[in-house]
Amino acid sequence: MELFSFSEMSLDHVPSYASVTSKPNWSHLTNTVGPGLVEQLQTSLDLAQQLQIFSMAAGKVLPLTAIEMHTAVGVFSAAGSYPAEHEYRSMLLLNDQCLAELVYQSEVQISPLQQRRLLELETQWLFPLRNALVVTRLQQLALKDTLTGLGNRRFFDDSFAKAVQFSERKQQPCALILLDLDNFKAVNDHHGHHAGDEVLLAVADAMRNTLRVSDNLFRFGGDEFAVLLTSEDAASAELVAHRLVKAISQHHTCDKFGVSASAGLAQLVELEDCKSLFNRADSALYQAKQAGKNLVRQSAKTTATVAELAKA
Ligand SMILES: Nc1nc2c(ncn2[C@@H]2O[C@H](COP(=O)(O)OP(=O)(O)OP(=O)(O)O)[C@@H](O)[C@H]2O)c(=O)[nH]1
Numbered sequence: 001m002e003l004f005s006f007s008e009m010s011l012d013h014v015p016s017y018a019s020v021t022s023k024p025n026w027s028h029l030t031n032t033v034g035p036g037l038v039e040q041l042q043t044s045l046d047l048a049q050q051l052q053i054f055s056m057a058a059g060k061v062l063p064l065t066a067i068e069m070h071t072a073v074g075v076f077s078a079a080g081s082y083p084a085e086h087e088y089r090s091m092l093l094l095n096d097q098c099l100a101e102l103v104y105q106s107e108v109q110i111s112p113l114q115q116r117r118l119l120e121l122e123t124q125w126l127f128p129l130r131n132a133l134v135v136t137r138l139q140q141l142a143l144k145d146t147l148t149g150l151g152n153r154r155f156f157d158d159s160f161a162k163a164v165q166f167s168e169r170k171q172q173p174c175a176l177i178l179l180d181l182d183n184f185k186a187v188n189d190h191h192g193h194h195a196g197d198e199v200l201l202a203v204a205d206a207m208r209n210t211l212r213v214s215d216n217l218f219r220f221g222g223d224e225f226a227v228l229l230t231s232e233d234a235a236s237a238e239l240v241a242h243r244l245v246k247a248i249s250q251h252h253t254c255d256k257f258g259v260s261a262s263a264g265l266a267q268l269v270e271l272e273d274c275k276s277l278f279n280r281a282d283s284a285l286y287q288a289k290q291a292g293k294n295l296v297r298q299s300a301k302t303t304a305t306v307a308e309l310a311k312a
Contacts, residue, residue: 037121041128045135051076054125058104061117066105073136086110090118094126099133145219147197148204156218156226163230164274174230174268175237176281179244181223182260182293195257202253203261210247211240225261234267241265241296249294260294267299 040053047069055067055078066081088110092099104110104118143155151159160176167174181203188196200223207217207225212233218226227244229237241263249260264285268277280299288297 038124038128041125045132047071047073047129047132047136048076050125050128050132051078054121057121058118061121062106062110062114063108064104064106066103068103068105070101070103071099071133073133073140081105088115088118090115090122092122092126092129094130099126099129145221147200148219150204150207150225151215151218153218153220156220156228159216159218159228160274160278163228164268164272164277167230167234167268168271172231173234173237174228174277175234175265176268176277177227177229177237177241177244177263177265178278178281178285179225179227179248179261179263180285180289181248182262182289184223184259187257187259191257199253199257199259202251203248203259206247206251206254207244210243237265237267238296238298241298245294245296262288262293263296264288265296265298 037053037057041050044050044053051067051069055064058064058067065084067078068081069076084105084107086106086109088104088106090102090104092102102122110118143152143158144150145152163174166172181199184196184199187199200219203225204217204219207227211217211227216228216230216233218228220226227240229240233240245261245263248254254260262285264281264283264287266277266280266284284297284299288295291297
């Protein structure tokens, strides 16, 4: 069965948005396992928090070591989950749609009676879960570039500020790579906008395939992209930048249209702010373009450079 999918999600799929957000009538639901679960679940629209609330109730039915929830908007694990020998899977269905699949793990065999009691709990979760799924998906859509599915500029600004703050507090490395495609305008001019979009999708694919995690990839619009690296990933940022540039130029679609990418890289230095780090990566990108394109240039990682840029 298909997971509750938002792929073509518009609010038309939901009978009425009001019906999703307004309080449903719970009277038909059995509440034999413990009062208050529905109310507790309704206090949050955060999927991870709802899973946590649910897992506490489920833990009273039997000793569980893990609960994992698979949804169309991601996979979530209850805090402290660890694998065990016995597994039980259950689909959370609402109006013939699968909202989620739950995977329970336990050191002991899960009996039919316990399965039934878990089902009673799951039933109480259906409406709060659907609400949280809708909200999460809308939040995701607001932060994603519609063409490539990468994070958009808004998401970047937010993530960038958080990453810089985190790195300064923890004294950990943080690096920013800005990429701009080379000769992209010619694709639009000679082959049409559709071919241009195909190239942008290919670039996003090449970038995703190059990096371990893709939630730090962004498209600013046009042919500009950014990669935000923190902790140990930031230490190997130069290597990553070279890999990205190579992966883009070697992607068969980019190769077909003669498109490559130039990259500018900057590593955060002590007491530096977002603006300065961004400006240094941007200057390095400019240098890569000037030096002949399809290249990586790195901003000198010195506080003197930062001071000079701040003065400029
Ligand atoms: N197909 C497509 N084109 C876009 C999109 N957004 C912006 N563009 C086009 O992207 C092009 C960007 O132009 P430039 O960066 O100046 O072109 P370039 O040829 O890459 O220039 P260099 O960086 O000097 O190599 C313009 O032609 C825009 O119209 C989009 O979403 N889809």
